[in-house]
Amino acid sequence: MSVRRALFLFTLDIHGRSNLVAELAACLDELAHIGIRGTFFLPATLLNESGITAIFKRLVDEGHQLACHGLLHREPENFASDPLEVQIRNLKQAKAMIEAAIDVEVTAFRAPSFILSAETIVALEACGYKADVSVNSQRLSLISSQVGNFRWLTAPRWPYHPSRSNPYARGDLKLWEIPVTAFVLPFISTMHQALGLRFTRLFAGAMIQEAKALNHPIVYMAHPEEFYPSDYVRPRTYHFGRSAETEGLGWRLFVPKGNAGFRIRWLLYERDEHKIHRDTMEVVRFLAKRRDVEFVTVDEYLTRLEGGMASRQ
Numbered sequence: 001m002s003v004r005r006a007l008f009l010f011t012l013d014i015h016g017r018s019n020l021v022a023e024l025a026a027c028l029d030e031l032a033h034i035g036i037r038g039t040f041f042l043p044a045t046l047l048n049e050s051g052i053t054a055i056f057k058r059l060v061d062e063g064h065q066l067a068c069h070g071l072l073h074r075e076p077e078n079f080a081s082d083p084l085e086v087q088i089r090n091l092k093q094a095k096a097m098i099e100a101a102i103d104v105e106v107t108a109f110r111a112p113s114f115i116l117s118a119e120t121i122v123a124l125e126a127c128g129y130k131a132d133v134s135v136n137s138q139r140l141s142l143i144s145s146q147v148g149n150f151r152w153l154t155a156p157r158w159p160y161h162p163s164r165s166n167p168y169a170r171g172d173l174k175l176w177e178i179p180v181t182a183f184v185l186p187f188i189s190t191m192h193q194a195l196g197l198r199f200t201r202l203f204a205g206a207m208i209q210e211a212k213a214l215n216h217p218i219v220y221m222a223h224p225e226e227f228y229p230s231d232y233v234r235p236r237t238y239h240f241g242r243s244a245e246t247e248g249l250g251w252r253l254f255v256p257k258g259n260a261g262f263r264i265r266w267l268l269y270e271r272d273e274h275k276i277h278r279d280t281m282e283v284v285r286f287l288a289k290r291r292d293v294e295f296v297t298v299d300e301y302l303t304r305l306e307g308g309m310a311s312r313q
């Protein structure tokens with residue numbers, strides 16, 4: 001008897017890091033070994049670094065999807081506040097850069113820090129993207145980088161065509177919004193760093209059961225560096241930047257800041273990279289072992305969705 005399976009979108013956000021090529025290589029090795037194909041979101045200007053394209057060609061050759069994570073992933077690019085014409089210019093340039101360097105079609109996007117605006121989804125559609133994977137439906141925004149974004153709580157939890165005036169509501173854009181799986185908490189790799197493996201397995205199990213029952217996908221987010229066997233123990237100020245090393249943390253932890261939200265939550269994150277790596281492998285093996293999950297890229301998911309083989313809300 002065939003087992004009913006949930007389609008699982010394993011997504012990874014790439015960032016500019018000094019050891020990025022080795023970290024990506026370790027990540028690709030592990031994913032190949034375990035048998036997971038994922039979708040990697042790349043800030044396009046990282047391609048300007050010398051000697052970096054080979055690892056992305058390998059990534060695509062091994063059946064993963066390469067997608068866009070903005071042009072810069074830093075100021076002055078800001079998807080929450082940039083005018084439409086600036087967002088169109090940046091998204092068009094990012095898509096063209098990746099497509100020229102790696103010879104792939106870039107169809108999916110994730111906003112840096114999941115922060116976007118109505119202009120972003122209109123710009124994505126104008127630039128020929130097919131899917132945005134940035135909305136954290138039913139995630140409690142108080143524990144995120146967007147403290148005041150209560151629109152997450154009412155956004156549809158399953159793939160939908162968004163409204164051109166509100167990415168968190170259904171509308172008539174052709175673009176698909178594919179929300180990151182969340183229920184109060186988002187299903188992302190910091191979950192096991194903050195709340196442990198046991199909780200993560202229970203949460204994953206519940207989300208998979210629900211997705212199977214309703215014939216909807218699971219969208220998980222991780223980072224390639226979590227697959228790299230490191231012995232580094234991060235300082236307490238790791239996520240806070242240089243000023244925290246000299247000025248300390250204190251009251252600032254309790255005041256939400258710009259694109260960071262309440263920074264006190266960062267103190268919950270695991271700092272020992274050896275443990276992060278070990279636990280990442282545990283989570284990934286746990287997911288890969290499940291016979292009721294099938295890993296697909298965003299493009300493969302869209303093919304099934306539009307072919308009527310995956311249901312929509």
Ligand SMILES: [Zn+2]
Nearest residue numbers: 013015112113
């Ligand atoms: Zn990012």
